[in-house]
Amino acid sequence: MDAARRAAQGVVTARAERRALADVITAPAEVVINLYRSAQVTPRIAAQVIARHARLGDSVTTGQPLVTLSSVEMAEAQGQLLVADREWKRVRKLGRKVVSERRYIEAQVTRQQAWARVLAYGMTRAQIKALLAEGDASRATGSFDLISPQDGTVISDNFIVGELAEPGTVLFEISDESVLWVEAKLNPEDAGRVAIGAPARIKAGDGGWLQGKVVQRHHRLDETTRTQAIRIEVDNRDDRLHPGQFVEAAIQSGKAAPVVAVPTGAVVLFQGSPTVFKVEGDELHPQPVETGVTRAGYTEIKAGLAEGEEIVVKGAFLIKSLLLKSQMGEGHAH
Structure with a gap:
């Protein structure tokens, strides 16, 4: 032929x-989000949800507005910043030769403190600059946007428009799913034979295999199963794996x-x-x-x-x- x-x-x-055909340990595993590539979006002050700008499953980019909030505390802070900024501009224009040193420093510090307050409450520097550029006290409405801290996918958006969100309430969870974790549970003896950096393969839902490597080993055993979890990092740019999915892991142990x-x-x-x-x-x-x-x-x-x-x-x-x-x-x- x-x-x-x-x-x-x-x-x-x-x-x-x-x-090199090293020994391979096979074990059931679960796909989980990569916490090092994930972030939560939360308000720092009590605020009402005014508008939603992203939904579950959306791809978002760093700095993209996700939700508009309104807060009485923010309105007060915005008003104080506008007043402090106006006073600082006036004092700075007059100069140190006209105003006292005390008044000059007080105006400068008051403006800095007012800026820091609205920044700490949740406004971005760009939003603050836009507010000050208008210089209109009527713009101190307490409205502000929470933005995405990273590129990724919206994996959670548990809120409704109109609800009052307390500080720390998780409105969005954003995760970059291009690199996921797979956690395989091994008996401690097998886990001890697996080295950090060891190659691993993950059987996806379509029957194919994805390459990965061991990046971490849990130091605490599961209280119920008495197993030790091995964390595998997998390139998921093809979107073949999803958090919560059960898979099979084949992990290389030892050298050959x-x-x-x-x-x-x-x-x-x-x-x-x-x-x-x-x-x-x-x-x-x-x-x-x-x-x-x-x-x-x-x-x-x-x-x-x-x-x-x-x-x-x-x-x-x-x-x-x-x-x-x-x-x-x-x-x-x-």
């Missing part, structure tokens, strides 16, 4: 390589020396022996091999195949069936 016929039949070949290994699907049982199909020119020949461990989709070849030899890695069962038919006089495999 030449290269053109192999390609037409979907047969793929590759050269045997050396790989590289061995000759081939994709597990390249090895078939032929005439009672594990066999691969070697490429020799335009022909494929069965080659009995001695196999070792199988890890993460690869099987160790202890004997019968050398590094660099080309074999069928996809379509081995097809070649096997063609060869069996050939032996029965019904066709030819080469």
Whole structure:
């Protein structure tokens, strides 16, 4: 079977390589949000919700207004800032030669304190500058926007327009889901064999596997199951994983020396022996091999195949069936 016929039949070949087939621990796991890439949006003072600008599932960017609030405390603070700013501008214009040193410093400090107060209450610097640019006391309405502190997705927005939100009430939760955590629960003995930085694979809901790495190990055991959680960081830019989803984790433990290994699907049982199909020119020949461990989709070849030899890695069962038919006089495999 030449290269053109192999390609037409979907047969793929590759050269045997050396790989480190370390022990793999499999365990059930759960996808959770990456707390280091998440933030809560809360009011710092009691305020009424006036308008919503984002909803559950929306993608938001840093600085984007999420909700408009109104507060009596903020109105008072805004009014004091406008008065203090006007006084400071007047004193500064007159200069130190006209006004006393005491009045000059008091006006400056009062303005700074008023600025700090509205900033602490929840207004941004841009909102404060816009308020002062207008300089109109009637603009001290107590209205202000809470903005997104980061890029991400709205994963929670538990409030309604018109409600009175107390300080610390979580109005929004924003999370960057491009990198998620997967927490696998292992018995303490297995967890102790897993190193920080160890590679891991996560089986997604679509049946495919995602690559990840161990980033942390919990130091407290689960009080109910007596298991120890291992935290795996996974690149989720394709949005294949979602917080709360149950998955399977395969975590590498320990180290292993590289061995000759081939994709597990390249090895078939032929005439009672594990066999691969070697490429020799335009022909494929069965080659009995001695196999070792199988890890993460690869099987160790202890004997019968050398590094660099080309074999069928996809379509081995097809070649096997063609060869069996050939032996029965019904066709030819080469």
